[in-house]
Amino acid sequence: MNALNNNNDIITALATPNGKSAVAIIRVSGKGCTELLSAFLEKPLKVGRLCVNKFKSGDFTESLMAVAYKAPKSYTGEDIVELFPHGNPVICDIIIKTLLNNGARLAERGEFTKRAFLNGKLDLMQCEALADIIDAQTPEQLDYGNKRYFGGFKSLEQVQQLLKTALSSIEAVLHYSDEMEQNEVDGAAVSSVLAAADSAAAMLEKEIAGFAGGKIINDGFKVALIGAPNAGKSTLLNALVGSDRAIVTPIAGTTRDTIDGDYVYNGRKFTVTDTAGLNTDTDDQVEKIGIERALAAAKDADAVVLVTDDRQVDVDKSAFSRFVTVKNKCDDQKEVGKDYNSALEGQSIRISAQKNINITALKQKLYDLCPKDFGSVCNHRQYDCVARCLDSLKAVKNEAKKAEGLEIVAALLYEAYSAIAELYGEQADESIISTVFERFCVGK
16 A cells, blocks of 8 residues: 555545536545444445435435445445435535535545555556546547556556566575575576566567657647648638637738647547748737747647648748648649548648638548557656666666676666556655646546
8 A cells, every 4th residue: 555645534525517417426435434424314324235315414405315335345445425416516515514514524636536546446557547538538538548547558567567576586686695606696687687678678668659649649639730821721720620710811910829729530639729820021029929839839739731822931841740731722622532642732732721622631641640559658757657667677788788796787677666666656756646636626
């Protein structure tokens, strides 16, 4: 069990969105919560059985359903009671205030899940996956979160086990080294450590390579629209997202700031940013700031779409990892569906944003640019842990080949193992853990 900030307060919160609904859920967790609720429920709680009951406090009575779970067989690993009253905010407020006035306190953001983590019910990777499941906006994001939550990716678990076994072996060798010949000790130990380090490093390198793909699934594929003023970037944004997200006028320079809009294509979330026109001759300070923001958005994007018409814009395409050029205002262009190659003029896809021609072709092109490889690593905290583990393993291999003793090798191997342990939350500090759980709502 992780001992970080594990208190015994009874906590409570509304676990469903605030507002009117047929049924709401009020969650209560902590030692003594069953006894607390028994003072207000007409009938005894039944463990694991959802039963009709009544909550009574003074003149207030609410017919509801209630169920109890006993530690450790509950979500948090503690005693839990869940109440299912009518989804009226007034009813829920009265019940929660009654509990607060009788020894419970309001849960902090994500505190129920944090207690599940502290009590060994979930590791930190699962908690992050759970937050992503709750935040999912597309079926792809939901499937990816569920796969991570239920352990569908095994490579990092295998790395942890490899390092744990190698570390135990080398510590045993160091402990009993006086009883063995030096060459025998070093030869067998180095061979074992190198084999484990090679296998672990290979799996970590695959995770590093899949980071961009995993992050894009979670966060969405970011696309920046750049081009000359009045080239039709705002019209293209509206066409891509299917709504009038940006103001469109015939006046050049209408867009002065960045404007975002989202759409989903083939289950993948895309976030498109409309930017100010790249007018290099302007003396307008506001327009200059808009251009600076346009270039910053392009630098931050996963892909850049240069929107042109009959004018040429000088853009260094090599500065961007994924770059697409579209020639807009081709109102007589034939619709080609997904086959963007059939609409090429040189390297540009011919489109008409105003008439919605070949917008699907552009979407397909952007989809094809998305990374296809991904693993379980999808945020910067996870990436940092994996990268540090891999760096330590490379140092392990270098030191092991020097054959200057096993103490340094053991220390580096412990660094590698510690990085993976931090990934799962076994050695993470309170600030990192708090950051993870701040993503959750109060009732989760």
